[in-house]
Amino acid sequence: MSDTFRTQLAISTGRAARRALKLIDPDRGTNLPGRLALGVDPSALRAMLRRIDGRVAYVSGTNGKTTTASLITACLRGDGTNPISNTAGANLTTGLASALLTAGDAIDAALEADEAALLKIVEARPPEALVLLNLSRDQLDRYGEIDALMTKWREMLDGLGPSTRLILNADDPRVAALGWIKSPDAPPRTAVRFFGLEVEDPAPQRPPSDASWCPFCEEPLEYGRTLSIGGGDYRCTGCGWARPDPDYRLIKAKSAGFDGFELAVETPNGMDTFSLRLPGLHNAANALAACAAASELGVSLSTVAKALAESRTAYGRAEPIELDGRAVRLLLSKNPAALTGSLLMVAESERLASRTSELPPVLFGLNDKTADGRDVSWIWDVDFAGIIGAGHPFVASGTRASSVALRLKYDGWPTDSVEVEKDLYPALRAAVARTPRGSAMSALLTYTAMRELRAELVKRQLAPRIH
Amino acid sequence: MVGVRDSGAASSAEVLRIAHLFPGAMGLYGDQGNVLALRRRCEWRSIPVEVVEVQSGDDFAPADWDVVFLGGGADRDQEAVAAELAGMRAGALAEAVDDGLAMLAVCGGYQFLGQSYRTADGSLLDGLGVLPVRTENGPGRLVGPIEVEAASEYGGILVGFENHGGRTTILEGGEPLGVVLRGYGNNGEDRTEGCRLKNCFGTYLHGPVLPQNPGLADALIRAALERREGSATVELAPLDDRLELDARTVAANQDSRKKSLLGRLGLDF
Numbered sequence: 001m002s003d004t005f006r007t008q009l010a011i012s013t014g015r016a017a018r019r020a021l022k023l024i025d026p027d028r029g030t031n032l033p034g035r036l037a038l039g040v041d042p043s044a045l046r047a048m049l050r051r052i053d054g055r056v057a058y059v060s061g062t063n064g065k066t067t068t069a070s071l072i073t074a075c076l077r078g079d080g081t082n083p084i085s086n087t088a089g090a091n092l093t094t095g096l097a098s099a100l101l102t103a104g105d106a107i108d109a110a111l112e113a114d115e116a117a118l119l120k121i122v123e124a125r126p127p128e129a130l131v132l133l134n135l136s137r138d139q140l141d142r143y144g145e146i147d148a149l150m151t152k153w154r155e156m157l158d159g160l161g162p163s164t165r166l167i168l169n170a171d172d173p174r175v176a177a178l179g180w181i182k183s184p185d186a187p188p189r190t191a192v193r194f195f196g197l198e199v200e201d202p203a204p205q206r207p208p209s210d211a212s213w214c215p216f217c218e219e220p221l222e223y224g225r226t227l228s229i230g231g232g233d234y235r236c237t238g239c240g241w242a243r244p245d246p247d248y249r250l251i252k253a254k255s256a257g258f259d260g261f262e263l264a265v266e267t268p269n270g271m272d273t274f275s276l277r278l279p280g281l282h283n284a285a286n287a288l289a290a291c292a293a294a295s296e297l298g299v300s301l302s303t304v305a306k307a308l309a310e311s312r313t314a315y316g317r318a319e320p321i322e323l324d325g326r327a328v329r330l331l332l333s334k335n336p337a338a339l340t341g342s343l344l345m346v347a348e349s350e351r352l353a354s355r356t357s358e359l360p361p362v363l364f365g366l367n368d369k370t371a372d373g374r375d376v377s378w379i380w381d382v383d384f385a386g387i388i389g390a391g392h393p394f395v396a397s398g399t400r401a402s403s404v405a406l407r408l409k410y411d412g413w414p415t416d417s418v419e420v421e422k423d424l425y426p427a428l429r430a431a432v433a434r435t436p437r438g439s440a441m442s443a444l445l446t447y448t449a450m451r452e453l454r455a456e457l458v459k460r461q462l463a464p465r466i467h
Numbered sequence: 468m469v470g471v472r473d474s475g476a477a478s479s480a481e482v483l484r485i486a487h488l489f490p491g492a493m494g495l496y497g498d499q500g501n502v503l504a505l506r507r508r509c510e511w512r513s514i515p516v517e518v519v520e521v522q523s524g525d526d527f528a529p530a531d532w533d534v535v536f537l538g539g540g541a542d543r544d545q546e547a548v549a550a551e552l553a554g555m556r557a558g559a560l561a562e563a564v565d566d567g568l569a570m571l572a573v574c575g576g577y578q579f580l581g582q583s584y585r586t587a588d589g590s591l592l593d594g595l596g597v598l599p600v601r602t603e604n605g606p607g608r609l610v611g612p613i614e615v616e617a618a619s620e621y622g623g624i625l626v627g628f629e630n631h632g633g634r635t636t637i638l639e640g641g642e643p644l645g646v647v648l649r650g651y652g653n654n655g656e657d658r659t660e661g662c663r664l665k666n667c668f669g670t671y672l673h674g675p676v677l678p679q680n681p682g683l684a685d686a687l688i689r690a691a692l693e694r695r696e697g698s699a700t701v702e703l704a705p706l707d708d709r710l711e712l713d714a715r716t717v718a719a720n721q722d723s724r725k726k727s728l729l730g731r732l733g734l735d736f
Binding site: 201212220341368372375376377378379380381400401402403405406407409411413 | 491497498499500503504507523544562611612628673674675678680705707710711713716717718720
C-alpha cells in the first residue's frame with residue numbers, strides 16, 4: 001500500500017520529533033511525536049496500523065492493559081518475532097501513533113488501547129486477537145458511564161469478521177456478555193474464547209456492586225464465588241444466563257506475596273504450571289489473559305509458560321526499587337478496583353511476612369490532573385480500613401493529599417497516624433525513613449503521580465529509565 | 468434491611484437512625500462517604516447512631532427515620548430504582564419531609580425527588596414530587612469543580628465536583644441550596660445550585676459533599692435532633708475540622724480548565 005504524501009510527511013515529522021525528544025530526555029517521546037504526526041495527517045495512525053501484516057493483538061479494559069500487553073509481547077518475542085508495543089502505558093491514539101512511528105519492519109504487534117481509542121484502531125485495522133479484560137468505574141468524568149461504553153464496544157464487535165479471535169473475561173459479566181451477539185438464547189460468537197479464574201481467593205470479599213445486573217435482561221445477578229478483584233461466578237435470577245465455561249482456566253494460584261505466584265493453567269492445548277513473578281491476583285488474571293491471546297495467535301503453551309515465568313513487572317506496576325536499603329514497590333492505583341488490588345497486595349505480603357518490628361507505612365499519592373480523572377471522590381468507594389486495618393501507618397501525598405487524609409480520618413484513622421506531605425518525593429523519603437531497614441514499603445500512585453515520582457527517581461538515578 | 472453496627476450507647480439518649488437508600492444501585496462517585504460522614508460526626512459527639520442500608524424490596528416507612536440519604540447511580544441502575552421508589556409511598560416521603568425529616572439526595576437522587584425528568588429520547592418520567600424542581604436531559608454533561616455560596620447555617624461556601632447531564636429548574640415555591648460561584652450548578656444558566664425544602668436538601672455536589680463540607684453535615688444532624696426532641700435549637704459540640712477545611716480549600720482551588728496549556732500539547736505529565 002502506498003501512503004499519500006501527507007501521510008509520509010506526518011510520519012517523518014513524528015520520527016524527527018521523536019529523535020529530537022530522545023536527545024533531550026530519553027524518557028520522553030511517548031505521546032508528543034504521535035500527536036505531531038496525527039496533527040499533520042489524522043489518517044497516519046490507520047496507515048501505520050495497516051502496514052503490520054503479521055499477528056496483531058489489542059488489549060483493553062479498565063485495569064491490567066499495560067501488564068497484559070507486555071506479557072503478550074514477551075510471548076511473541078519467545079516465539080521469535082520482535083513485536084511493536086506501547087508498553088509505557090501511552091494508550092491513547094497519540095501514544096499508539098508514537099509507538100508505531102518506531103515500528104521499522106516489525107511484523108507483529110501487541111498494543112494496549114484506552115477504552116475509547118480501541119474503537120478507532122479496531123476500525124482502522126482489525127486485530128487477530130482482541131483481549132477485553134474488565135470494566136469497572138474509572139474516571140467517570142472522562143469516559144462517562146460503563147453502560148454507554150459497553151454499547152459502543154458491542155457495536156464494534158458486531159462489525160468484526162471471523163478472523164479476529166475475541167478473548168473475553170468470563171468472570172466479569174459485562175465483558176463476558178459481549179461474547180453473545182444479541183441475546184444468550186443463541187450460542188456465543190464463533191470467534192470467542194473465554195478465560196476465567198477457578199481458584200480460591202483468600203482475600204476479603206465484598207459484593208460485586210459494579211456488576212450486579214444482568215447485561216441482557218437487567219434482573220439482579222446472583223453470585224456464588226466472588227473474587228476480591230471483582231466479578232466471580234454469577235447467574236441471572238431472571239433469564240438464567242450464567243458465567244460461561246472458560247476455555248482458558250486458572251486452576252491454581254499459590255501466592256508468595258510480592259514475589260508472585262505458582263500458577264497452573266488449563267487450556268485447549270493442554271495444562272502447564274509455572275511461576276509468575278508479578279504479585280496480586282489481578283496479575284494472575286492478566287497472565288491468564290495473555291496466555292489465552294498468545295495461544296490463539298499460535299504460540300505454543302511451553303513457549304507461553306516460559307515467557308510468562310521470565311516476565312518482570314511493567315513500568316510502575318509493582319515495580320521494585322531500592323532506596324536506602326529498603327525495597328520500595330511502586331503500584332499504579334488509578335481507580336477503585338486498582339487501588340483495592342494494591343491494598344490487598346500490601347495486606348497479603350504483610351500477612352505472609354513473619355514480622356516482629358513495626359509495619360512499614362503505605363504511601364498513597366493522589367493527583368487530580370486530567371489523566372488521573374479530576375474527580376477524586378472514587379477513593380470513598382475503597383474500603384481502606386477493611387483491607388489494611390484502621391490506623392495502619394500511612395503517608396498521604398499528591399495534589400489531593402488532604403483528601404486522602406480526610407478519607408482515612410472517616411475510616412477510623414487517628415489524625416496523628418497519617419502523615420500529610422503533598423510533594424511526592426519528600427513523601428516517599430518520609431515513608432522510607434519510617435520503614436525498618438531490610439523491609440519493603442509500598443507507594444500507591446495515580447497515573448500522573450506515578451509519572452512525576454518516577455521521573456524524580458530517574459533524575460536522581462534511583463530508578464532505571466523506561467527505554 | 469441490613470443493620471450496620473451501631474456505635475454503642477454512649478448515652479442513654481435515643482439512637483439517631485439513618486436510612487441509606489439503595490446503596491448498591493445508587494452509589495456512584497463515592498457518595499456512601501456522605502453516610503459515613505453523618506455517622507462519624509455523631510459518634511465523635513457520643514450521639515448514638517445507627518445506619519441501616521435499605522435494599523430493593525425492603526419495606527421502607529419514611530416516618531420511622533431521623534435522616535434519609537439517597538445517592539445517584541448509573542442510568543440503568545437508576546431506572547431499576549425508579550420503579551422501586553415510585554411504588555414506595557412517595558406520598559409518605561413528601562409528608563415526612565413536610566414534617567421536617569432531614570434528607571440529603573445527591574445528583575440522580577436529587578433528580579428523583581423532583582416533579583419529573585425528561586430523558587434524552589424525550590419521554591417524561593415522574594419524580595417523587597418531594598422537591599419543587601423539574602429536570603431535563605441536556606446536550607453534553609456538566610462536569611468540573613464547583614463552588615457554591617449557601618446560607619451560613621448550611622455551611623456557607625460549599626465545594627464539590629459535579630458531573631451531570633440533567634438540567635434542573637427550580638419551580639415556584641422552591642429555594643436553591645446556594646448560588647454558584649464557580650461551575651454549573653442546577654443548569655449552567657441561572658447560577659442556582661441544588662434545592663432546599665425545610666430540612667430536605669437536593670444537590671449536584673459530589674466529593675463526596677458532606678465530609679469536605681462539615682457545616683452541611685452538621686446542619687442535617689442538628690435538624691434531625693431538633694425534629695426528634697421537638698426543640699427549636701440544638702447545640703452540637705464543636706469538632707476539630709481542620710482536616711475537613713484543608714481538604715475543602717484544596718478542592719476549591721482545583722483548576723477548572725479542562726486541560727492546562729501543557730495538557731493541550733500532550734505534555735501534561
